[in-house]
Amino acid sequence: MNSGQSPAPADDQRQHQTSSALSASGRLRGAFNTLVARLFAPVDISSVVMFRVAFGLVMVWEVYRYFNYGWVASKYIQPNFHFSYLGFEWVKPWPGNWMYVHFYALALLALFIAVGFFYRISAALFSLLFVILFLMEKGVYLNHLYLVALVSFIMIFVPANRAYSMDSLRRPAMRSDTIPAWSLYLLASQFAIVYVYGGFAKLNPDWLRGEPMRTWMSRQPDFPIIGRWFTDEWMVYAMSYGGLLLDLLIVPLILWYRTRWFAVIAAVLFHRFNAEMFSIGIFPTFATAAIILFLPPDLPRRVATFVRSLVMPEKHASPSQTLKPGTTADHALPFTQRPLVQRLTVVFVVAYLGIQLLAPLRHHLYPGDPTWNEQGDRFSWRMMLNTKSGDIAFYVTHPASGETWTVSPYDYLTSQQAGDVEVQPDMAVEFSHYLSDLWQRSGYDDVEVRARAFVSLNSRAPQMLIDPTDDLASVKLSVMPHDWVTSFDEEQRLAESFDLDELLNELGEPQE
Known part of the structure; x- marks a missing residue:
């Protein structure tokens, strides 16, 4: 073949494939670099600072509640048995009064976070201690405690101490009016995921027919102002569908400037209503504080400047302007100039959000209703979807002797733990293992443990939860x-023969 001949068709194809691969690689690299630039664009730090202070103070309040209500002892010290998360059976409460030390440390670290004192170390230690506490007892699982664990982890990486903190007073060189945008976006995205997944979870037949809202509202006819209508069907559906729509739409409505303040007022009223209606601890206050993450990031600074102009007009300085992506701040963040750190940070943010988006969907991998069998129900933001009441008895049999003992969980567990065992199948199995170990230590080897468990879900007639064989x-x-x-049985309807008053007395508090 001489030099004047055209390339063979195979060579043309290889060149085309190579060119296409290089082009695709270039587009991906360009898209990634654009993402890096956007996530590291400077935004005003003041809203994240406000959230840092609120987060720390809410956590101090949460620790106070545990001391005030005696929960440190009743949940972690007094129980003879503690339920564990799969894979974390080795995490147990500290012996004796060391649990009090654990809570005192949490309170101190939360206060340090609020004032920004040795912030990074305090945030890391708080996150570690809180996650350990969370894993100590599965029976105290609440969605908002899981949310605290996630947010405390994020706070380790967010440079929320670069302004209005003890650290910035000690080290003036670190002061900055801005932070990289990913810090704000990651925190806001975490709360957005909670709202959106919570809304989608409500798109189920029970919620759309007014349960369990109907049951909860019928128990509170003395609720302030609107309680007189709580037994009216129109109010039941208004509350059910109102909660559904708020969860699904509140984030975009706050982000859109035309509906922003209407949505903020609606969100505040919604969380205030939940605080009065349900016993869900710090979540309404925590979620209300997080609204600041969805507002313009410089809003707290502009409000503070406006207030100062009223109090001290002669010293009033012109308000700070919202920083546009791509602008620079007077105090540049040192690590934002390191390309490797930027890329690793973006990979971390994308991976974290990917996990948070996928984990709540895992219940689709299991057959049946997760509200019934509880598989995939935790860590999925399936909040306030049901009320369950149950009755369970365990039968411990020693095949060698033919002896059988009937056991009530209330004889071995706290009332809260026993109530959970009645309606949560995995906890019933854990308790069965505990009974087997007890009988084995008493000289009865190879015992069998069976259960007769009947559960009422959202005011239905009770049905068997666990195979008794x-x-x-x-x-x-x-x-x-x-x-x-x-x-x-999805087709099972409300039992008309049920006495409502008797049923409501048996039903437990709504499960978050």
Whole structure:
């Protein structure tokens, strides 16, 4: 072949493939670099500072509540048995009064976070201690405690101490009026995920027919101002669909400037209503504080400047302007100039949000209703979807002797733990293992443990939760489907023969 000949078709194809691959690689690299630039664009730090202060103070208040209500002892010291998360069975409460030390440390670290004192170390230690506390007892799981664990982890990386902090007073060189945009976006995204997934979870037949809202409202006819209408069907549906729409729409409505302040007022009233209606601890206050993350980031600074202009007009300085992406601040953030750190940070942010977007969907991998079998229900923002009441009895059998003992969980557990065992299948299995160990220590080897469990879900007639023929002592908990849990009959309707007053007395508090 001489030099004047055209390339062979195979060579043309290889060149085209190489060119296409290089072009695709270039586009991906360009898109990634654009993402890096946007996530590291400077934004005003003041809203994140406000959230830092609120987060720290709310956590101090939460620790105070544990001391005030005696929960440190009742939840962590007094129980003879503690329920564990899968894979974290080794995490147990500290012995004796060391649990009080744990809570005192949490309060001190939360206060340090609020004032920005050795912020990075304080945030890291608080996150570690809170996650350990969270893992100590599965029976106290609440969605907002899981949210605190996630937010405390994020706060380790967010440079929220660069202004209005003890650290910035000690080290003036670190002061900055701005932070990289990813810091604000990551915190806001975490709360947005909670709202949106909470809204989608409400798109289920029970919620759309007014349950469990109907049950909860019928128990509070003395609720201030509007309680007189709580038994009216129009109010039941207004509250059910209002909560659904707020969860789904509140974030975009706050972000859009035309509806922003209407949405803020609606969100504040919504969380205030929840605080009065339900016993859900710090969540309404925590969620209200997080609204600042969805507002213009320089809003707190502009408000503070306006207030100063009223109090001290002669010293009034012109308000700071919202920084546009791509502008620079007087105090540049040192690490933003390091390309490797920028890229690793973006990878971390994308990976974290990817996990948070996928984890709540895992219940679709399991057959049945997660509200019934509880698989995939935790860590999924399936909040306030049900009220359950149950009755369970365990039967411990020693095949060698033929002896059988009937056991009530209330004889071995706290009332809260026993109530959870009645309605949560995985906790019933854990308790069965505990009973098996107790009997074995008493000289009865190879006992079998079965359960007769009936549960009422959202005011339905009770139905069997656990297969009574399965030996729960031999069941090994795993991420696989729980075939020892019965299937839930979706067609079962409210039992008209139920006495409502009797039912309401049996129903527990709404499960978050």
